[in-house]
Amino acid sequence: MRNRVLMAAAALLPLIATTVFAANDVVDGPVRDKGAVRPAEHQARVSEPATLTRDKAIRQIPQINPGEYFIPPQIQDIPTSKYGEMVELGRRIFTDTQHYAGRYVGNALNCSSCHLQEGRKAYASPMWAAYPMYPEFRNKTRSVITFEERVQDCFKYSMNGIAPTLDSPEIKALSAYAHWLSKGAPINTELPGRGFARLAKPRDPNSINGEKLYKENCAMCHGKDGQGQKFAKRDGYMFPPLWGGKSFNRAAGMSSIKDCAQFTKANMPLGKGWTLTDMEAWDICTYIWIQDRPSDPRFGWLMNIIMPPTGGN
Ligand code: HEC
Numbered sequence: 001m002r003n004r005v006l007m008a009a010a011a012l013l014p015l016i017a018t019t020v021f022a023a024n025d026v027v028d029g030p031v032r033d034k035g036a037v038r039p040a041e042h043q044a045r046v047s048e049p050a051t052l053t054r055d056k057a058i059r060q061i062p063q064i065n066p067g068e069y070f071i072p073p074q075i076q077d078i079p080t081s082k083y084g085e086m087v088e089l090g091r092r093i094f095t096d097t098q099h100y101a102g103r104y105v106g107n108a109l110n111c112s113s114c115h116l117q118e119g120r121k122a123y124a125s126p127m128w129a130a131y132p133m134y135p136e137f138r139n140k141t142r143s144v145i146t147f148e149e150r151v152q153d154c155f156k157y158s159m160n161g162i163a164p165t166l167d168s169p170e171i172k173a174l175s176a177y178a179h180w181l182s183k184g185a186p187i188n189t190e191l192p193g194r195g196f197a198r199l200a201k202p203r204d205p206n207s208i209n210g211e212k213l214y215k216e217n218c219a220m221c222h223g224k225d226g227q228g229q230k231f232a233k234r235d236g237y238m239f240p241p242l243w244g245g246k247s248f249n250r251a252a253g254m255s256s257i258k259d260c261a262q263f264t265k266a267n268m269p270l271g272k273g274w275t276l277t278d279m280e281a282w283d284i285c286t287y288i289w290i291q292d293r294p295s296d297p298r299f300g301w302l303m304n305i306i307m308p309p310t311g312g313n
């Protein structure tokens, strides 16, 4: 019996070997810089990014010159068609999620609270850089997911809500909006400005320094207690809450110190992105991280009490 198994394994060996070598052959091809935007190969409205390599884009403070990043189409370019109506609906859901997808939302945020300028701002995880990258492998779920599934995750965690089904009008409209914003962008090419800033971490972050910096740089808008500020005369928040029951939950990307610091560096204080040092962003986000917020919906209440919160260090 044992011999037979060994013989079968021996017989299979050459087969396995050829498969492995065959797979190796496939990767041969022209070597390309993944980050380079190549206007010649697509119709994107990108200015000549002659000096902007991905390496530079992520390590240096980018000069936010218009045209250094992919430029999505203008609102007035939304076509008058059934497709255009869906794009417009998606834009409304994106910028006023409270109103247009309120039943799926469990906090005070809109998609555009984090994906700034209607999902257009480079380094505020813009939709034009995200949409063309899917399907993509995601470490969090250890599986390849579609753009629509990625949006579902932001509903569950960033919006502390429930995910609309994949065939719901909300998910379709948000996809149509991101699809339209990506008009002319190269598919499956990581564009400069995707995600947030990349940071150095010269030392371990310090929440006490973070508290001081928070009070100096953030509290005037988001409140000393992090609860944000409502509009005086209408519903909703002028400055969204950073922690507490009305903010994102423990499983959200933003609740990890790293994502928060990367976002903050490039975008906060609002209108003054890139002014904090990397270390200041880490410190502030460590202070935000130790605050209370809705628990991780992937675990039961007991695990939420005994497990350390996700997203530290
Ligand atoms: C609390 C802040 C927050 C809110 C609100 C939020 N997101 Fe996100 N979103 C994030 C973070 C953080 C990431 C991870 C960014 C990264 O790693 O590039 C992310 C990533 C994404 C991505 C993938 C980006 C990429 O480059 O792959 C999509 C798509 C997305 N969000 C859509 C949405 C939509 C649609 C909504 C509204 C329903 C929403 N998000 C609300 C914080 C937020």
Ligand code: HEC
Binding pocket: 109, 112, 113, 114, 116, 117, 214, 217, 218, 219, 220, 221, 222, 238, 239, 240, 241, 242, 247, 248, 254, 260, 263, 264, 268, 269, 270, 284
């Ligand atoms: C001038 C007012 C202002 C200041 C100062 C400011 N923010 Fe914000 N912040 C905003 C606004 C407004 C938004 C939402 C953007 C939108 O809806 O267009 C926001 C969004 C955010 C978000 C994502 C949404 C959420 O509620 O989690 C985070 C995180 C954040 N700010 C962190 C900070 C940090 C950290 C500082 C200090 C370094 C800071 N902000 C300083 C106005 C401000």
